[in-house]
Amino acid sequence: MNPEKLLVKMKSNHLGIEKHHFHTDSYLDPHYIEWAGLEKNIKKAAIFYIKKSDLSCFIDKTTKKNFFFDVSDFAFDDKTGKIMGSQEKILPDCLVSVYVSKDKDLCVKLKLLDRKQQLEKDLFGEIDKWDVFFEIGDLLGYPKCCSEFVQKVYSKKEFEEDARLLSGCLDDETLLPILTFKENTKKNSMLNNFSSLGPKLINFFVCGYNCKNALKLAEETYDYLKEKTGDSRKIFDSLKIPMIFFSSRKIVYFVGLEVIKEKIHYSGCFSRKEFIDQSEDLKKILGILDQGDSFLEKEDGLDVFKNDVKIAKIKKHHRYSGIYIDFVQ
Numbered sequence: 001m002n003p004e005k006l007l008v009k010m011k012s013n014h015l016g017i018e019k020h021h022f023h024t025d026s027y028l029d030p031h032y033i034e035w036a037g038l039e040k041n042i043k044k045a046a047i048f049y050i051k052k053s054d055l056s057c058f059i060d061k062t063t064k065k066n067f068f069f070d071v072s073d074f075a076f077d078d079k080t081g082k083i084m085g086s087q088e089k090i091l092p093d094c095l096v097s098v099y100v101s102k103d104k105d106l107c108v109k110l111k112l113l114d115r116k117q118q119l120e121k122d123l124f125g126e127i128d129k130w131d132v133f134f135e136i137g138d139l140l141g142y143p144k145c146c147s148e149f150v151q152k153v154y155s156k157k158e159f160e161e162d163a164r165l166l167s168g169c170l171d172d173e174t175l176l177p178i179l180t181f182k183e184n185t186k187k188n189s190m191l192n193n194f195s196s197l198g199p200k201l202i203n204f205f206v207c208g209y210n211c212k213n214a215l216k217l218a219e220e221t222y223d224y225l226k227e228k229t230g231d232s233r234k235i236f237d238s239l240k241i242p243m244i245f246f247s248s249r250k251i252v253y254f255v256g257l258e259v260i261k262e263k264i265h266y267s268g269c270f271s272r273k274e275f276i277d278q279s280e281d282l283k284k285i286l287g288i289l290d291q292g293d294s295f296l297e298k299e300d301g302l303d304v305f306k307n308d309v310k311i312a313k314i315k316k317h318h319r320y321s322g323i324y325i326d327f328v329q
């Protein structure tokens, strides 16, 4: 079955999940976490990543909400992740960073700090770079314990080796959530930050999936959503869906799950359209899982079974790829 068909298939009402639950933009402002933080005074300032072609529309909205803003003089190419400096031509679909705050000076301050962090990446690990990192975290309202966790990971020898071995295919969005997940026994789904797209209640790396400080912020976002829309429950439910995590842009979700003798049985699987469009590999993986009815996670990959007969193996690209994730709370 092809992935497009799978997406349609997932409308089937296991767990009451429908396809549109994964397209927050259809019923929410796509930047609801940032607006929640700013409007509820959790954040002193926020960074919005906006397509250059949508910039004037976004600035209009920001001004109407009585916030100040400043715009980066660099941009991200969303497809390659490459940073385009001010000397290069910034194309309309590149993402610029917009710094928003009720305090005009903080917009300017955040712009300067962010420029330093984004364009001087080779300084990472040096003391002044971490000062910048913590200062940005403070402005954006991130818990100090969570920022300290990021610093701790980067100073680990183990990560240095991974970074060298896997440069290119391992990013922060993949490594940090997995490391946190493996360390925790208690996992609160309100802190599920595994998807780079998709619904979330927080958008920072957490020191633990039971971090009280992070949880307080997630609850604030949830309350904001409750005030703005009657659909907040959908996000809550979607954060509990079990998944196989390959990277923050390559995730397979499961419905009708049951664990029998370590083997995970499922009645259906699906992914987000945005992920499928970006990855041929994900299409193949979905195709394999759709043929099967259960899987077993092994060191080197996932064994896929149909009626207890092994039909395929999905190999891991590295040890942080293809990990089964299930938030219980």
Ligand SMILES: [Zn+2]
Residues within 6 Å of the ligand: 143, 144, 145, 146, 147, 206, 207, 208, 211, 212, 213, 214
């Ligand atoms: Zn924390």
